[in-house]
Amino acid sequence: MLFEFAASAARLGELSQEAERPTPRLGICVHVALGSHPAAGLADIAAAGMQRMFGLPAGRARQLAIGGTPRQVADQLALFQEAGAQMLAITCQPAPTEQSWELLADAQRLLNQS
Numbered sequence: 001m002l003f004e005f006a007a008s009a010a011r012l013g014e015l016s017q018e019a020e021r022p023t024p025r026l027g028i029c030v031h032v033a034l035g036s037h038p039a040a041g042l043a044d045i046a047a048a049g050m051q052r053m054f055g056l057p058a059g060r061a062r063q064l065a066i067g068g069t070p071r072q073v074a075d076q077l078a079l080f081q082e083a084g085a086q087m088l089a090i091t092c093q094p095a096p097t098e099q100s101w102e103l104l105a106d107a108q109r110l111l112n113q114s
Helices: 002-018 042-054 058-064 070-082 098-113
Strands: 027-034 065-068 087-092
Touching (some): 027 098
Parallel strands (some): 027 065
16 A cells, blocks of 8 residues: 555656646545554454445455554554655544544654654
8 A cells, every 4th residue: 555655646746747736735544453562463453344344355455454553553654654645544443442542642642753
């Protein structure tokens, strides 16, 4: 997913230059499963949610899913910022809970520190 986003961002920049227009702001929506401890299956939880909601094939959903601790998620989101994302929209999987909001806030703080 990161490679696709970076390639699209680069191409949009080229097209904007060719048209002598400013490059639009870029953003991405990602599906994230957060945990307080590293767990190999967290990204699978996010992938399963995308399969249910959007009917994505399992392999594609897994490519698009992000999972881990707040630090792991922040590190993955930072890669999108480095690739040109100025806005990040996060969908928590499974359904958001008070704990997932707290973990997401931790990830945001870590991302803003990097």
